[in-house]
Amino acid sequence: MTLVLFIAAVGMVRTLTHHWREGAVLLGGALIVAAVLRLLLPTERVGLLAIRSRPLDVLCYAGLGTVISVIAVTITASLLNGGG
Numbered sequence: 001m002t003l004v005l006f007i008a009a010v011g012m013v014r015t016l017t018h019h020w021r022e023g024a025v026l027l028g029g030a031l032i033v034a035a036v037l038r039l040l041l042p043t044e045r046v047g048l049l050a051i052r053s054r055p056l057d058v059l060c061y062a063g064l065g066t067v068i069s070v071i072a073v074t075i076t077a078s079l080l081n082g083g084g
Contacts, residue, residue, distance in 0.1 A: 024072035031065030
């Protein structure tokens, strides 16, 4: 959990210092790390990463982390400036 929180904190710092793309990728990466840890760690060691069942947690963490990272990497400047 500490590793995931550290990566998320670094992502938030990058986002707040006007490097939103790097921050978003780090936040997505934190969720992917959470998915891997939830998958690999035994139930008694997973701590606060366990919310529901293991498969659902892994699916949600990995899915949301992937979506956030892909959107951050693929968004273009024209979309940000109101162009189409």
